Amino acid sequence: QVRLVESGGGLVQPGGSLRLSCAASGIILTINPMGWYRQAPGKERELVATITSGGTTNYADSVKDRFTISRDNAKNAVYLQMNSLKPEDTAVYYCNSPKVLTPDTTGRYRYLEVWGRGTLVTVSS
Secondary structure, three states: OOEEEEEOOEEEOOOOOEEEEEEEEOOOOEEOOEEEEEEOOOOOOEEEEEEOOOOOEEEOOOOOOOEEEEEEHHHOEEEEEEOOOOHHHOEEEEEEEEEEEEEOOOOOEEEEEEEOOOEEEEEOO
16 A cells, blocks of 8 residues: 655744655555645645656745755655745645556556645744
C-alpha cells in the first residue's frame, strides 16, 4: 500500500518561513508528478505547487516568488519551502500524486492517485 506522509507544519509568525516534507512509502515504480495542495477553513482544496520528476514546476499565483517546491527522486520525497508567510496561507497542506505506479494484490501494476493526511500550517502573530 502506498502512503504519503507529510511533516513540518506548525505555528509561524507572519513573514516567517516553514519547510514541509512529504515522504512516499510502499512499492512504487514511478510517482510523477508530486505536489502540494492546501485547504483553508471553509474553503475548497486548492493547488499550491507541483513538480515533475524532470524538475518542471507549477505554482499557484498566490504563492509564486514566496514558495519553492523541490523533490528527491531517489527518496520519492517532495518538499515545500515557504517564505514570507501570510495569515492567508493558514491551511492544512496535503501532499499528492495523481499517478503512482504500484502493483495491486494480483501483481499487476496500475496507476493510483494518493493523498497524504495533511499537516496544519498556522500563520499568526
